[in-house]
Amino acid sequence: MRKFCLILFSLLVAFPALAQQQKKWKAPKRPKRPKWEAPKPKSVEYIDVWRPYIFSDNLFFDFQGGVTLSMAENMSGHGLGKICGPMGELGVGKQFSNSWSTRLSLGYKQQKGWASKEALAASTLLGDGDYSYRIVSFYVDEMLSLTRLLLPYNEQRALDLQLFAGVGLNYSFGFDDKVDRWERYGYPVDGKDFVNFAFRGGLQCLYKVSNTADLTLQGTFNMLNDNYNGVKHKDKFSFDSYVDVTLGVRVHLADHYGDSRYYKVRRWEASSLRASESKVATLLEEEKAAEYRMRESREAVAFGQLMKTHISFYVDRTFVNDYQMENLRIVADFLKRNPQVNLIVKGYCGASTKSESPDMHLAEKRARSVGRALTRYFDVDSSRFELWFDEDAVAPFPMEGEWIDGVVFQMVEQ
Numbered sequence: 001m002r003k004f005c006l007i008l009f010s011l012l013v014a015f016p017a018l019a020q021q022q023k024k025w026k027a028p029k030r031p032k033r034p035k036w037e038a039p040k041p042k043s044v045e046y047i048d049v050w051r052p053y054i055f056s057d058n059l060f061f062d063f064q065g066g067v068t069l070s071m072a073e074n075m076s077g078h079g080l081g082k083i084c085g086p087m088g089e090l091g092v093g094k095q096f097s098n099s100w101s102t103r104l105s106l107g108y109k110q111q112k113g114w115a116s117k118e119a120l121a122a123s124t125l126l127g128d129g130d131y132s133y134r135i136v137s138f139y140v141d142e143m144l145s146l147t148r149l150l151l152p153y154n155e156q157r158a159l160d161l162q163l164f165a166g167v168g169l170n171y172s173f174g175f176d177d178k179v180d181r182w183e184r185y186g187y188p189v190d191g192k193d194f195v196n197f198a199f200r201g202g203l204q205c206l207y208k209v210s211n212t213a214d215l216t217l218q219g220t221f222n223m224l225n226d227n228y229n230g231v232k233h234k235d236k237f238s239f240d241s242y243v244d245v246t247l248g249v250r251v252h253l254a255d256h257y258g259d260s261r262y263y264k265v266r267r268w269e270a271s272s273l274r275a276s277e278s279k280v281a282t283l284l285e286e287e288k289a290a291e292y293r294m295r296e297s298r299e300a301v302a303f304g305q306l307m308k309t310h311i312s313f314y315v316d317r318t319f320v321n322d323y324q325m326e327n328l329r330i331v332a333d334f335l336k337r338n339p340q341v342n343l344i345v346k347g348y349c350g351a352s353t354k355s356e357s358p359d360m361h362l363a364e365k366r367a368r369s370v371g372r373a374l375t376r377y378f379d380v381d382s383s384r385f386e387l388w389f390d391e392d393a394v395a396p397f398p399m400e401g402e403w404i405d406g407v408v409f410q411m412v413e414q
Helices: 004-022 118-121 145-148 177-184 275-298 323-339 364-378
Strands: 048-050 057-071 084-095 100-114 130-145 159-173 195-206 211-225 239-252 265-268 311-314 341-347 386-390 401-412
Touching: 048 386, 057 100, 084 130, 084 239, 100 159, 100 239, 130 145, 130 177, 130 195, 130 211, 145 159, 177 386, 239 323, 275 323, 311 323, 323 341, 323 364, 341 364, 364 386
Parallel strands: 341 386
Antiparallel strands: 048 265, 057 084, 057 239, 084 100, 100 130, 130 159, 159 195, 195 211, 211 239, 311 401, 341 401
């Protein structure tokens, strides 16, 4: 009992000390932060536009060589070497859009023919039954690029698959002398020359090797009258066919920009014009000159009236900038063409549309600035015009925006 009391007393004494002991502090667990990832750049929105081309742009030449294979009914069962002949083709074309072009082609082919198996079995006079002849073909092809039509524009794409269809003429000539002998033996064959309308269609695969050249692989199926190979058919007209397989190269001629491809340009990116900045600048100058001629043609002599050409200024500005110099050139040329006309150069401030500084004498300074430019830059005699200005008058051609209609020209008789 005594031991139990001692233990109980010890616990009662130690409990307050244990209660007052502070627990060791532990930092709360922080939540795991997500792994940082760089923000994905948003695609820049821009407008792609095709360059303005002229008729002599986007021309190309095709040089092709390969084999032509007769598909006539008598050729079945013969080896590939027995029905193939060499051929070559030259084409010239123009690309009218990114996916459409037209091509004119001229081809020369050495075709092979064969007597029917029945005739060979019936007569030994036909020998082995083979003969040869030549074809000159002319086609007009319309070509459609499936790659550029179905896939987004990409000027770096190297492979292009084009579908084409054409119509033209085939001239068969140069049949072997043996064909004339066979005809005398009674075999239905004719060795005279034939001209036939022909149709063809096929695929052309182009692989870009440079900015000016493509490697080409072309397969063509040709349909025309059965007599093209000299065989007489019991019907007056029956279709026959042959196939051409060619390898070649396409050469693109430089356009008036100095490039050899059909390109888009990006309005916000001047570097996309590649090496054609000077050509583009020339084009813009031509457009500017055309606009100048149009504005100049509107001016006519009408004493007491205002010219349609006037000079505008930025707010609180009095100098004549380069664009307004073009308008001054119209005024100077008008005076040179019409010596009976003098002008009153009227200066205004922007009281009509903009609040300008009233103590700057803008109307006077603008009139004098225009007068100095006419005499200094365009050799206009100062006696041909008179300066007039009014700081409080409202300009007759009110404008909105950052331009102030500062100077107008009234025509008066000398």
